[in-house]
Amino acid sequence: MRNIVVQKYGGSSVANTGRIQDVARRIVKFKRLGYKMVVVVSALGGTTDKLIELSRQITKYPSEREMDMLVSTGEQISVSLLAMAIHKLGEEAISFTGSQVGIRTDSSHTKARIIDVNATKILKELEKNRIVIVAGFQGVSLKQEITTLGRGGSDVTAVALAKSLNASVCEIYTDVDGIYTADPRIVKNARKLDKISYEEMLELASLGAQVMQPRSIEIAGRFKIPLHVRSSFNDKKGTVISEEVKMMEKVVVSGVTVNKNEAKITICDVPDKPGAAAHIFKVLADKNINIDMIIQNISRTGATDVSFTVNRDDLLKTIRTAKEISDKIGAEGVTSDDDIAKVSVVGIGMKTHAGVAAKMFTALAGKKINIGMISTSEIKISCVISRKKAQDAVKALHKAFNLSKKAIVKER
C-alpha cells in the first residue's frame, strides 16, 4: 500500500481531551490530503505516573507482569478517546491495543522487545479507508500476556509499525520543535538542527535528550526509516533524522546533552579473581537491569571497587541484587549515589578530530567541575559529574564548542 504515514503522539500531545481534539484535527487534515494514516498514541500526560503511584501505595516491589497489566491501561484510554474525537470530525477510525493489532514481544515484562508485527489487520482497516489508532508502549507475549516496551516504548511501536507497513515517513510528535544542540531550557541560544544522522541522534537520545527512545532510533536506522521529530503544538518543520549527509561530516560536535536519570552503584572490595566482573554483570543482566557506564579501579590490595551506573528506576532493584552478589562473591558491601548527572558531547567525525576530549575537560575544569567517571565512543564523550553542576556544565560545553552558530567550517 502506498502513502502510509505513521504518526506518534506523546503524552504531552494528548495531555487532556482538548489536546486530543487538536491531535484529531491534525490527523484528519493529513487523511484528507490523501495519506493512509496509522497513529500511535501514548498515555494521557501524567496517567502512567498516577498508575505507578497506585501500585506504590500497595507495594515497593510489584510483580512486573502485573505492572504491565496496570500501566498498559493508560494507552488504551488515549486511543479510544482519540478514535471518538476523529469520529466527531466525520472520519472513520478504529483503535487497537498492542495485543489486538499483533505487536508480538518476548516475555521480559516492563522491558519487552518486539519480535514481530502482524500488519495484516492494520492493512485491512486502511483498505476500508479507516484511520488506525494503535496503543503505543505495549505488546503481547506468545503466552498472551500483556507486555510493555519500557520507557519511551511508544516510539518503538511507531517505528516498528512504520517498518512493517513500509510507511513513507514516521513522524514523532512531541512538545518541542525538534532536536537542539542543547536543552533550550538550559542553554538560551541552543539551535534547532534541521537534519541529524541516526548515529548522532542515538547518542543524543540515549544520553538524555529525552525526545526519542534509543531503541526506536536503532530500528529506524537499521531499516532506513526517515523520522521527523516535530511539535504537535504548531506546524513548523522539525528535525529530520536520516542517514548521514555530507554537511554533517564537517561538524565535529553537534550537541551537548545531560542525563539526570542515572544512579551510580559501587560494589566495594571485590576479590580480584578471574570471572568476578563477569559474574556481577551476568547476574544483573539476568535480572534485566541495563547497565550504562562501568568502571573498575586498578587493584593494589587484591580487591577492587566495581562501579557502574543504571537507570534510577532500577536503583532499588539493583541495590538489592548488588548486595546479594556482594555476599556471594565475598565483597565488602554496596554503596550507591543517585546525586549524579552525566554530560556528553556528541558528533560524527569526533574520533578523527583531535582535542575534543581535551576541550571538554578544560571547559569543565574552567567551571571547577569534578569529573567522576568518563566513557567514550566513536561519536561521544561522557562525564559523570555532581548533579547540581549539571546546568553549568551544559552551558560551558555549549559555549566551548560554539554550538549556537551553524558550524559548517571545521572545528579546531
Next chain:
Amino acid sequence: MRNIVVQKYGGSSVANTGRIQDVARRIVKFKRLGYKMVVVVSALGGTTDKLIELSRQITKYPSEREMDMLVSTGEQISVSLLAMAIHKLGEEAISFTGSQVGIRTDSSHTKARIIDVNATKILKELEKNRIVIVAGFQGVSLKQEITTLGRGGSDVTAVALAKSLNASVCEIYTDVDGIYTADPRIVKNARKLDKISYEEMLELASLGAQVMQPRSIEIAGRFKIPLHVRSSFNDKKGTVISEEVKMMEKVVVSGVTVNKNEAKITICDVPDKPGAAAHIFKVLADKNINIDMIIQNISRTGATDVSFTVNRDDLLKTIRTAKEISDKIGAEGVTSDDDIAKVSVVGIGMKTHAGVAAKMFTALAGKKINIGMISTSEIKISCVISRKKAQDAVKALHKAFNLSKKAIVKER
C-alpha cells in the same frame, strides 16, 4: 476441581488502595482455609464515571466499540493492583482481563451477552495453587474486540465463572450487609432478609435494589448456583439467594424497591394502524435499547400516544431514535420525562393473595401520590410516580405491608 469459591468485589469494596489491601487479606484468609479462590473485581469506585466523563468531554455520542475500549481499562487497573496486594501477603496470584481468560461474548458493545466461558486457563492456574483474579464486566467478541456486559456486569462475570467452574458458592461482596425489605437509607426499620428466592431477588434487582445485576440472578437461578450477598466491610452473614424455600411461601410481600434510573418517553399521536407498535419497538430493539414498561392509551381519534420507559443512560439515544420513528410513521412528535421514579412491591405468592394491588394503591393515595403508569407480574406490582415523591412512597409501602417484622403469618 473441588472447593472452588468465586468471590466478586464491587467498586466500593475496592474504592482505594487501602480497601484493596483489606480485600486481599479476606481472599488470602479463604485461600488458607483450603478453598480454591477465583476473584472477580469491578473498577475502583468512581473510575468508570471518570472515564465516561472524559468521553463526554469529546462527544455526546461516542462509538460503543470505543466506549468498551475505554471503560474496560477500569477493571484492568483493579485486578492488577489486587494481584500485587495478594503477592505482598505471600500468596501467589495472577490477574486476567476478560479477553485473556476467555469470557466470550456476542458483539453488542456496551451490553454484550456472554456466549461461553473457557475455564481451562483458570483451572490450570488454580492447579498451580494460585489465586485467580478476573476483570469483571468485560469480555471479548469472536472478532477479538473488547466488549462490556453493561451496568453491573461484574456480577454476570462472577456467576458465569461460578457456573463454568462448578463452584460451590458465588459470594457477592458489596457495601451493604445483604438484601433488605427496603432501602435502609429511606426506611429506618427496614429488615435484612436471611434468605430469598432467585425470583424475588430478580424482581428486587431489576426494580432498582441496585445490589445485584438481574442477568446475573437469572443465570444463577437457571443453574441453581447459590449466591451469598454480603458486606466486604465486616464478617457478618449476608443474604443467601437460592431456590424457593418453604418459609417464603408464607410471606406475601418481601420487599419494597424504588428505581430512579428510568425515564419516560412518549411518541404522540401515532397513527392507529396495525404494525405501528411493532415497528416502534423493533427499531428500538435493533438499536439495543432496553424497554421496561410500555403503555398505549386507547385511541378515540384514530391516533394514539405510545409511552414507554428506558434506562436514563439511554435517554438521549432513545429520543433521537424515537424522533426518527415518529417522522417515519407520521406521528406528531416525541416528549420525554426523566423526573420519574418507579416504586414496586415484590413477593412470591402475591398473585395468589388478593388485595395486594389495592393495598398498594391505597397506601400511595393516602400520601396524595399520583400513579402514572402501572405494570404487574407474577411477583411484583410497579407504579411510576413523580420522582420527588419516591421516598415518601417507599416509606408508606413499607409500613402498609408491615415489613419491619418477620412476617411468618400470612398477609391478608
